[in-house]
Amino acid sequence: MRVPGVRRRGGGAPGRGRRGAGVDPRRAVRPDQLTLVHGVRQDVTPHQGRTVGVPMTATPHETGFDSHGVRCAAWHLPAESEALTGPRGRPCVVMGHGFGATRDAGLLPFAERFAAAGADVLVFDYRGYGTSDGDLRQEVNHLRHRQDYHSAIAHARGLDGVDRDRIVLWGSSYSGGHVVPVAARDGQVAAVISQGAAMDGLAALIEIARYAGIRQLLKLTGHGLFDFAGALLGREPHRIPVVGPPGSLAAITADGAETGYRSIMGPTFRNEMCARGAVIIPLNRPVTSASKLRAPIFLVVADRDNIAPPSAVRAVAAKAGAGSEVLELSCGHFDIYSGEMFERSAQAQVGFLTRTLAVTAVA
Numbered sequence: 001m002r003v004p005g006v007r008r009r010g011g012g013a014p015g016r017g018r019r020g021a022g023v024d025p026r027r028a029v030r031p032d033q034l035t036l037v038h039g040v041r042q043d044v045t046p047h048q049g050r051t052v053g054v055p056m057t058a059t060p061h062e063t064g065f066d067s068h069g070v071r072c073a074a075w076h077l078p079a080e081s082e083a084l085t086g087p088r089g090r091p092c093v094v095m096g097h098g099f100g101a102t103r104d105a106g107l108l109p110f111a112e113r114f115a116a117a118g119a120d121v122l123v124f125d126y127r128g129y130g131t132s133d134g135d136l137r138q139e140v141n142h143l144r145h146r147q148d149y150h151s152a153i154a155h156a157r158g159l160d161g162v163d164r165d166r167i168v169l170w171g172s173s174y175s176g177g178h179v180v181p182v183a184a185r186d187g188q189v190a191a192v193i194s195q196g197a198a199m200d201g202l203a204a205l206i207e208i209a210r211y212a213g214i215r216q217l218l219k220l221t222g223h224g225l226f227d228f229a230g231a232l233l234g235r236e237p238h239r240i241p242v243v244g245p246p247g248s249l250a251a252i253t254a255d256g257a258e259t260g261y262r263s264i265m266g267p268t269f270r271n272e273m274c275a276r277g278a279v280i281i282p283l284n285r286p287v288t289s290a291s292k293l294r295a296p297i298f299l300v301v302a303d304r305d306n307i308a309p310p311s312a313v314r315a316v317a318a319k320a321g322a323g324s325e326v327l328e329l330s331c332g333h334f335d336i337y338s339g340e341m342f343e344r345s346a347q348a349q350v351g352f353l354t355r356t357l358a359v360t361a362v363a
Contacts, residue, residue, distance in 0.1 A: 094156050173197065
């Protein structure tokens with residue numbers, strides 16, 4: 001069946017924890033507790049990670065899991081229908097967040113659509129973010145984030161009623177890149193969904209140089225090296241803002257980025273990161289893992305994205321080892337979280353999920 005706006009590449013069949021206690025709500029960071037970092041405001045107007053005008057349907061349950069000795073906080077949304085229930089249980093979608101963000105940053109509306117379609121959903125915070133534990137806070141490190149994804153997968157496979165062979169990875173922005181190498185290494189996830197993804201750190205570095213100039217790259221590198229040196233000397237992390245207006249000192253200063261972040265971030269978001277994270281951005285290259293994928297991937301491309309280069313996403317689609325489907329949307333990086341672009345993206349993602357997992361679903 002053809003889906004309007006969706007382009008397919010290749011083909012292939014899908015490939016084939018422990019529970020934590022509830023999260024202490026006192027750990028949540030309120031917007032009024034946030035301060036200035038290098039002159040950039042850290043407070044946001046919280047929408048609890050929701051798309052404006054979309055009513056909440058599924059009820060998230062607090063849970064958690066261990067990742068390398070540290071507890072990651074998570075929401076579990078049980079499936080709301082049996083449409084995808086097979087002989088061995090329900091599928092589960094594992095969702096992580098983007099660059100410097102938290103699980104209350106625009107993920108719940110997507111999670112609710114997946115739950116309504118018949119899948120369990122696990123939405124988690126990385127170590128050191130949101131309400132997760134971890135002494136080192138706000139470290140953007142793609143290798144650590146990928147480790148947390150693997151731990152989340154292990155937890156999802158142990159959830160009551162979940163078919164361990166039908167785990168789906170979902171990511172957006174930075175996590176949209178993480179899901180590619182994680183799925184390739186796991187080798188048994190059933191499908192991958194990625195939107196507005198950061199697939200090539202080198203390309204992202206070039207994009208920063210394009211919109212902010214070489215001087216900005218040198219400043220970020222200097223702050224990052226200072227932070228690395230401080231870590232070797234046992235000092236507290238040196239932090240910079242995640243996002244700021246053009247011309248400011250922040251990891252992301254593209255036009256519209258600050259407004260975009262504010263439109264989706266929830267109350268646990270902090271606009272700060274360990275400066276060392278900016279130095280390792282070019283080392284994060286999920287595109288190099290695309291050919292190793294053993295699960296089909298659905299890619300949403302925001303063709304006016306000025307943060308995560310769309311060309312790298314298209315390169316992943318071309319190289320994907322088990323076939324790909326691509327939805328091209330004429331929009332910017334943050335437009336896919338709300339309004340018409342959200343509706344088009346979410347409907348297409350649910351369609352892909354249903355088609356991919358229907359093979360083992362009960363009629």
